[in-house]
Amino acid sequence: MNKESDIKVLLIDDEETLLEYLAKRLLREGFTVKATFSGEEALEIASSENFDVAVVDLKMPGIDGVETQKRLKKIQPFLQCIVLTAHGSIESALESGQKDAFQYLLKPIDYDNLVVTIREAYERKAVLQNAQFRDQVEEIYRSGMGARGIKKAINRLRKIYGID
Amino acid sequence: MESINSLQGQLKKVSEELSRQRVEFHQTKAYLQSILQNSNDMIFYTDESGVLSSFSRGGEKVLGYTWEEVAGRFIKDLTYDPPAFEKLMADSRDKESPVRTEVNFKHKYGRTVYFVVSLINLTNTKGQNVGTVGICQDITLRKKLQEDLVQIDRLAEIGRTTSGIAHEINNPLAVISEISGWAGTVVSDAEGLRQEDKEELETAVKRIEEQTKRCQNITRQILGFARYSEPAKTSFDINELLKEAITFLNTELKHERIKIVLNFGEGPLSIHSDPKILEQVLVNLVTNAIYAIKEKGSKQGRIELKTTKKGEKAEIMISDDGIGISQEDREKIFSLFYTTKPPGKGTGLGLPICQNIINNLGGDMTFESRVGEGTTFTVSIPIS
Numbered sequence: 001m002n003k004e005s006d007i008k009v010l011l012i013d014d015e016e017t018l019l020e021y022l023a024k025r026l027l028r029e030g031f032t033v034k035a036t037f038s039g040e041e042a043l044e045i046a047s048s049e050n051f052d053v054a055v056v057d058l059k060m061p062g063i064d065g066v067e068t069q070k071r072l073k074k075i076q077p078f079l080q081c082i083v084l085t086a087h088g089s090i091e092s093a094l095e096s097g098q099k100d101a102f103q104y105l106l107k108p109i110d111y112d113n114l115v116v117t118i119r120e121a122y123e124r125k126a127v128l129q130n131a132q133f134r135d136q137v138e139e140i141y142r143s144g145m146g147a148r149g150i151k152k153a154i155n156r157l158r159k160i161y162g163i164d
Numbered sequence: 165m166e167s168i169n170s171l172q173g174q175l176k177k178v179s180e181e182l183s184r185q186r187v188e189f190h191q192t193k194a195y196l197q198s199i200l201q202n203s204n205d206m207i208f209y210t211d212e213s214g215v216l217s218s219f220s221r222g223g224e225k226v227l228g229y230t231w232e233e234v235a236g237r238f239i240k241d242l243t244y245d246p247p248a249f250e251k252l253m254a255d256s257r258d259k260e261s262p263v264r265t266e267v268n269f270k271h272k273y274g275r276t277v278y279f280v281v282s283l284i285n286l287t288n289t290k291g292q293n294v295g296t297v298g299i300c301q302d303i304t305l306r307k308k309l310q311e312d313l314v315q316i317d318r319l320a321e322i323g324r325t326t327s328g329i330a331h332e333i334n335n336p337l338a339v340i341s342e343i344s345g346w347a348g349t350v351v352s353d354a355e356g357l358r359q360e361d362k363e364e365l366e367t368a369v370k371r372i373e374e375q376t377k378r379c380q381n382i383t384r385q386i387l388g389f390a391r392y393s394e395p396a397k398t399s400f401d402i403n404e405l406l407k408e409a410i411t412f413l414n415t416e417l418k419h420e421r422i423k424i425v426l427n428f429g430e431g432p433l434s435i436h437s438d439p440k441i442l443e444q445v446l447v448n449l450v451t452n453a454i455y456a457i458k459e460k461g462s463k464q465g466r467i468e469l470k471t472t473k474k475g476e477k478a479e480i481m482i483s484d485d486g487i488g489i490s491q492e493d494r495e496k497i498f499s500l501f502y503t504t505k506p507p508g509k510g511t512g513l514g515l516p517i518c519q520n521i522i523n524n525l526g527g528d529m530t531f532e533s534r535v536g537e538g539t540t541f542t543v544s545i546p547i548s
Contacts, residue, residue, distance in 0.1 A: 015335060021342035028349055086334035108338040108380050111345050 007122045011035045012042040013057035039063030053121045058085040078129045080121035206300040226302045228272030244268040256283035278307045330383035344372040400439045401432035409446040427470040436548040445518045449482045456486025480543045488535040
């Protein structure tokens with residue numbers, strides 16, 4: 001099992017006070033947390049820093065939650081997104097046609113549930129990522145390139161997958 | 165001789181003319197009779213003082229009076245506002261063209277009948293006023309329909325406004341909830357606080373959380389009501405669903421010493437509908453039943469859940485032996501924001517939402533109640 005501090009969480013919500021306190025709580029919980037206040041800011045940070053789980057508010061000025069989630073996934077395909085919505089129900093959020101989020105959660109946030117969901121999202125990401133990494137590593141070995149080439153290719157993969 | 169001949173000729177002409185006119189008169193009379201007997205409109209004729217001297221079959225039907233009952237009465241006395249109608253009659257006498265306007269009449273048994281009335285002044289050959297003809301079209305149904313539409317519009321508007329408000333409130337509510345959560349964490353971990361103080365603070369934070377939840381329940385219900393979505397239908401056993409709905413409420417049932425009696429027929433009662441939202445309705449109705457029993461204050465209560473198949477419909481009856489619904493409340497329990505519960509216990513949204521849901525599923529919901537004896541809610545929904 002991973003330590004909480006291994007789980008890197010990206011928070012995105014224009015409600016700054018909310019994020020301030022949510023970030024504090026999650027930090028105290030032991031997660032590594034980065035708070036951003038818009039989709040634009042989140043995308044910029046995600047272009048240079050790897051995250052495991054993003055918690056995105058659905059309704060934001062500028063790039064909204066659905067779009068932010070879509071673009072984040074382009075930069076970091078294994079990133080799992082939890083989408084928050086102040087709508088009355090999850091179904092109404094789903095009606096907007098976006099089902100590729102790891103989970104939709106209602107606002108006000110049920111904190112305990114959020115923590116559990118972040119851990120589950122992290123597990124999911126790790127499973128998907130490891131499976132694909134293993135597949136590609138095997139493929140490199142099978143490809144019959146020399147030891148040097150293999151080492152180089154694996155290093156390249158490590159970088160892609162954000163594995164140190 | 166010649167003059168006699170000519171006189172005879174004239175007499176013949178006149179008598180021919182007379183008989184022709186008699187035929188015409190008869191035909192006109194028959195024509196009028198057939199109109200007065202068969203038109204659905206109320207057609208009346210009064211003398212110059214406004215006393216009825218003819219009243220059509222249509223009038224008898226829509227106002228509920230027979231001709232004998234109104235003969236010799238002033239027509240204005242059948243309206244809601246006699247002085248206003250009197251003035252209208254006077255207006256029609258002064259005018260060449262008919263006066264046309266809406267007038268409310270009183271049915272024999274008291275209800276209002278709405279008419280569009282045309283008043284036509286009748287004069288004799290000397291131009292003197294001899295009476296008034298009224299042709300009145302019953303527009304009650306149209307009026308009611310219009311009112312219903314306005315009501316529906318108003319409900320939709322309330323829905324839009326409240327859901328906007330609910331959405332706006334949800335956001336600061338989320339902030340409050342995070343801050344109180346954080347405060348709770350800090351207090352629990354704090355060192356150097358006196359144990360009493362710590363407990364005080366922990367309780368305070370818990371109270372804030374409870375109240376935030378309370379607000380949240382209201383906003384969610386409002387948003388749930390305002391939203392209409394296609395039900396997600398599947399096949400399921402309604403009896404199983406009821407059993408599940410009760411497990412939700414088990415702790416409360418035990419606490420209140422309420423006996424649940426299941427009265428199901430043999431085997432499953434399978435229907436094709438939306439189990440999730442139906443469950444919401446059933447939980448809501450059973451919760452109300454529990455509340456009614458609590459209110460009565462007796463030591464033990466009983467709730468019976470009965471399901472039966474009635475033709476193409478499944479019927480679910482939820483009966484309690486609680487306090488019952490007063491005559492006054494009966495008319496209002498499906499109104500939005502109407503609640504008999506004390507502040508904080510009821511939102512006045514439960515039953516209107518239930519009704520909305522059941523209607524969306526193509527069913528209907530009725531109730532019977534006796535004050536002090538109990539209430540039965542009956543939900544009837546299509547089997548498929």
